[in-house]
Amino acid sequence: MDVAPEERQVELAAVARRLFAARCPAQTVRDLEESEEGHSPGLWREMARLGWLGLSHPGSGSGVADLVALYTEMGRALVPGPHLPSAVVSAHALLAAGGRDELVAAMTEGETIVVPALAEESGEYAPDALTVRADPTGTGHRLSGTKLLVPFAHVASWLLVAAQAPEGVTLFLVDPSDCAVERLPNIAGQPLFAVTFDGVEAPAGALVGEPGRGHDLLAPALDRAAVLRSAEIAGAGEALLEITVRYAREREQFGEAIGRFQAVQYLCSDIAIDGHLTALLARQAAWALDQGRPARREVAAAKAYGSRAAQRIVHCAHEVHAGMAFMLESDVQLFTRRAKHWEFGFGTADDHDDDLVTALQDARVTAS
Template sequence: MDLTWGEDYAALAEVSKSVFARYSPLEDRANQVAIADQIAQFAELGWFQLGDPTGSDPDSPSLGTIAGIFVESGRALAATPLLELTMARDALLAIGTGKALGVAESIGDGGSVVVPVFPSPQWGSAVSYENGALNGTALAVSYADHADSFLVHAETGDHGDHGDGVVALIDASAPTGIEPLPNIGGHPMFALTFDGVPVADDAVLARGEEADRAVELAEQRGAVLSAAQVHGAGLRLLDMTVLYAQQRHQFGGAIGRFQAVQYLCTDIAIAAHLTSAHARSAARAIDAGTDPQPHLGLMRKHAAKAALQIVHAAHEVHAGIGFMVESNVHLFTDAAKRWQYDFGSAAVNDAEIVSALDRICTGA
């Protein structure tokens, strides 16, 4: 297994570390930076223009390189819409029509805040498109309150079969309801309700397999970048836990001298690095245009498991102090809940792995 990230990963990660320190609750919980200011800075850095999901630009940085930004985002637990806007741009570039490319360019220069609405089975939500209108509810839509427009992936027909969807760009005022979803992590999530929301013909950017494939590719790339965040969070939590084990004295010495504590720190390291290894494999498969599903299934499974393991082990070492408001450990616990939901259950991911391996073995 190749354990390297992208070619310029280290340089991009180094810049990102200083940027996200400004937004990190681990550094200053009282420092609230406006989302608009974040977007402006990311656009100035050119982060919204990195990567080419179509693979047509040989000079475009690889997905593994771009992951350097998101590892540092996870390390800082920085709450930003960077992932959401990146996914929207990737889907638009994959569609590749004139209007879609224009919107993607606008995202790239920071001129538009386009939030993806890609309902998922993990969250039990779906949006349908029939007779020129959207119906249904999409859950866990991040940063909906800052959107200029929404990029909606909706099903058509009776069963939402593959190749039977549309991608539409609608104004942020179009949904009939935008309801905040309170959560322990304080993540800005919303439920979007569509009750007969009309969609103009020119607002439908893609249909059928073209639409489904564009969203699938954006979601695959987004999953890798989200797993990179889990990796970064694990690295930061490992540093914090090892430091605490060195500084906390009990029974005549540092608790880090106990083998049981050392095992717990090792569990954090293993979980974080295993997630990273599978994320790198998935990134390379996506960039190479080969079937990434086996790698993605393993990545999602281990990322969801790692999100649970890293905080469990850290709390074991920190004991009661880890739950106190003054401690930063509980912030990782809050963030981990979102990652667990996003990556889905082990059963779902196991089924995806088996299905992908079956396709490979049968040549389907």
């Protein structure tokens, strides 16, 4: 198994790095955190023009490994935007359900944003963790309950809502203007919202796929998202390593650069090791997904390690920078705050540890 990036992925990463360096430097990241949209519509249109909103879609000639190359650069530049919720999670769930070709085409062209409304108070995605109800009305369903941490709900044309219907978890497309949408403050500075459905009517045409199949449609899309979140963490590790090594060379103490001290070298080495292993696990999981193989073990290993690496990487960077890294003027704090969001998104390390154990047990049973 060779998980080294292919030539087209190296080229994609190079193009992405140049684009994000020009369109999304650190000051732009700061400005977008304070903006109403929370992302750059101009950059979104440019990504659509480059075909990046349809990467890994059927017929695109690309796979999850190509997305890993892109997301590594997105993590490196801390690019904010609805790519992961819309172009990955929602798009792949809609494609799996079938019958939404026009909507997916509009999403690929950057004209429409569809974001998933999944998490609730528990923060989990398991079917038994969902409490938002979808009660049949004869002409459709009536949705009741609240979704939390819904990304970019304020700029979305549609919400892809997972709700408990009599048949089980079912997906619906809901117009956010029919709901109560409230912005949630968060350490990462991300546009996250609470969305409340107070008897919102979802007509028959709002149903996505068959009733009760919502989890089956979402699970593969969420696996992709977990792998890509790990790729973002790996990219952030690359950037933080460069920032930290540069500071260690420039900052002097006791008459010499602090980078000459072994303790500082160890911290920089730890950033490099965690970033490298996270990238390797993400590429391994992407390879398994692209091969169409059962990939629960690889996905779980990538996100479990990535979630923990995200915190270790920023911790080491703070150790080298000391109090300077906490200042708003420092770029390190941008990564620190985003890393906390990445740590928990699309499953915590503990969640994926449980999945990894289950996958290993299943493999053992199959082998015996």
